[in-house]
Amino acid sequence: MSDDQSSAEGEKVEARAIVAGHGDFASGLVSAVDVITGRGSQLIPVAVPGLCAEDIEKLIRQRMTESGVKVIFTDLQAGSCTMAARRILRGTDAAVLIAGVNLPTLLDFVFAEQMDAIDAARHSAERGRAAITVVGTGGGVKQA
């Protein structure tokens, strides 16, 4: 999905965040967001197969420069994409990294179009954290 393309309704949508992670994690998650909301084009999926740490950083930095986005979502705190993003964000308050992203996080983010992207990302992280539930063994539904 490019950084500036039509949504499912044909409306032009600007990218607002990068999603990066292991394997096809990013494209899968963005695909799911698009199926559910038609707003997947707000997100730029980045995969990093076979790249060394320096090239991962270079790729994410390039995607940020091309698109102007200031939000990076990654899959795993220990992941190479997270490490790269932390290097990119070192010493700046002008961008934000959310590590451990899940689908509810991104759904909240793409609907918060009226908010500044960084504020929307922070808000969505809280929503995503709260959206994890445990069902069974002990009865009832518990928030994780």
Add this chain to the structure above:
Amino acid sequence: MTLVLNRIDDRLIHGQVVVGWGQPLDIRFIVLVDDSVAASEWEQELYRMGAPPEMDVYFLNVSAAIDELPRYRADSRHGILLTGDIDTMRRLVEAGGISAINLGGIHHRTGRTQRLRYVFLNEDEETALRDLASRGVAVTAQDVPGARPIPLDDILSGVAR
């Protein structure tokens, strides 16, 4: 127990190391040997945050590692010895005590040729690995525990691609 894995991985601490290997091997500490990381508090903090709270990470330069590895090998917990490049591991091998090396991730760079999906080598690196093997060190590539370990001969001959 001891250092149960001697791994070369240019991403150093990342998902495959702390989760992929860390959980099944019950890894409780990582000895990360890298001269540049050992000289940078910021880099150390970056990698420390990538490890779970129950996993200790020790940062050493090569010289300090040569002195201190016997102590880590005597540790009662399971640990991983981790370097980001072949030359660092070669220097540790020369100091003794390493009989097997895991090639976990040596990724694309100019001058390197792809040998596996996650192993790219230049001529000097291939020579260094052959030299280690000739000294009796078992050199295999294996990115995650569930994958088949691939012997150096198969990596370099191209039959493993």
